Amino acid sequence: MEKAWAEARARTSARARARAGARARARARARARARARARARARARARARARAGARAKASAKARAKTRQELEPKPELKLQLELQFEIKF
Known part of the structure; x- marks a missing residue:
């Protein structure tokens, strides 16, 4: 190996x-x-994943809130039943 290096060195100019x-x-x-x-791509992907997670969480919270608002309240149901003799 040394010899090969030496020969190559002799053949090649500086x-x-x-x-x-x-x-x-x-x-x-x-x-x-x-x-x-x-690395930059990986960071961007991680950021996008975090953003998507946050967005999903926010939309889930919003959905839960609207569902809660749409559900008839038990006391309201009772009041309507008494007021108008309606059975639910």
Whole structure:
């Protein structure tokens, strides 16, 4: 392995080696950027999930409230029964 490296080193110029190093660094930067993008996407997804959860909770609460308002109150039923002799 050492020998192969030595031969390759002898064959390649310093400029070519520098270019290869620059390419490797560029690749590493691209990987880091991709990782950052993936993290940002994950964060956005988590935020959206949280928002959706909050929205679902709010709408559920609203539904419960309207259902409560629509349900006839027992005391009202009793009052109507007494007032108009209506049986529910």
